[in-house]
Amino acid sequence: LGWSVFLREEIDSTNAEALRLLQCPTSLPFIVVAESQTAGRGRRGRRWASPPVRNLYCSFALRVEAGGRHLSGMSLAVGLAVVDTLRSLGVPGVGLKWPNDVYVDGKKVAGILLELTGDPADQCHVVIGIGINVNMTFSVDEIDQPWTSLRSVLGALVDRNELLLRLAMSLSGYLERHISEGFSALRAEWEAVNVWQGLMCRLSAGSQEVLGRVLGVDDHGALRLDVDGCIYVFSGGELSLRLD
Ligand code: ATP
Ligand code: BTN
Numbered sequence: 001l002g003w004s005v006f007l008r009e010e011i012d013s014t015n016a017e018a019l020r021l022l023q024c025p026t027s028l029p030f031i032v033v034a035e036s037q038t039a040g041r042g043r044r045g046r047r048w049a050s051p052p053v054r055n056l057y058c059s060f061a062l063r064v065e066a067g068g069r070h071l072s073g074m075s076l077a078v079g080l081a082v083v084d085t086l087r088s089l090g091v092p093g094v095g096l097k098w099p100n101d102v103y104v105d106g107k108k109v110a111g112i113l114l115e116l117t118g119d120p121a122d123q124c125h126v127v128i129g130i131g132i133n134v135n136m137t138f139s140v141d142e143i144d145q146p147w148t149s150l151r152s153v154l155g156a157l158v159d160r161n162e163l164l165l166r167l168a169m170s171l172s173g174y175l176e177r178h179i180s181e182g183f184s185a186l187r188a189e190w191e192a193v194n195v196w197q198g199l200m201c202r203l204s205a206g207s208q209e210v211l212g213r214v215l216g217v218d219d220h221g222a223l224r225l226d227v228d229g230c231i232y233v234f235s236g237g238e239l240s241l242r243l244d
Pocket of ligand 1: 049133142144147239241
């Protein structure tokens with residue numbers, strides 16, 4: 001995919017900017033990259049800490065075919081592209097937490113947020129937001145869970161141009177494969193990097209909670225849990241998984 005790139009110094013959110021750009025005639029696909037975000041967003045209205053410390057905050061916008069069938073499992077395919085990119089830079093111990101948080105040794109290093117515009121049953125666009133802690137090393141009050149950065153793990157400054165280039169190439173490859181073959185072709189690869197594969201976890205949706213052993217994912221990227229000997233399948237953006 002030949003991506004056009006829009007660079008921004010400071011922006012509210014690269015996802016928000018990509019969604020705004022999609023309202024105007026813009027050549028697709030494109031990437032929005034920013035040095036900092038004043039309202040970086042995570043899943044379910046959470047915030048993504050985005051100080052100007054040479055991290056990577058970027059959003060990839062592309063058209064999705066009518067029918068929206070390519071959307072199922074797409075965020076997990078994006079997770080695989082991030083894992084592949086970090087591994088190619090020599091980052092050890094990279095894994096994914098369902099649906100798509102990126103961890104290194106139990107600490108969050110990157111986050112992924114997909115947003116859709118248009119009607120999935122018809123012509124629509126997807127914005128794939130990716131935030132990677134690249135050169136951030138000081139403590140950040142806003143982050144209320146263990147986190148790390150590539151610089152902390154590798155002990156060296158990471159070149160963001162190279163990182164973005166590798167990410168765009170890997171993402172193009174995984175998206176093309178996902179679109180042509182479906183998520184089922186990536187399922188085994190996803191399970192191989194699943195940080196909690198085989199472990200007892202709690203899955204919550206609001207105040208409701210279920211305890212089960214993580215079996216993996218199905219052909220659409222939904223989570224498979226063994227709950228007291230029965231296999232249940234869960235999908236949807238409101239779900240949150242925690243180790244028991
Ligand atoms: P889940 O969605 O499964 O509940 P989660 O707790 O990681 O997982 P998300 O909405 O995916 O929640 O991500 C937002 C969370 O990520 C924030 O609440 C914060 O704890 C954490 N976070 C925010 N900014 C950063 C950052 N730059 N690096 C690492 N973690 C961050
Ligand atoms: C999460 O873990 O909840 C997802 C975090 C996604 C953060 C990235 S940073 C670039 C893009 N712009 C945003 O506002 N969010 C995503």
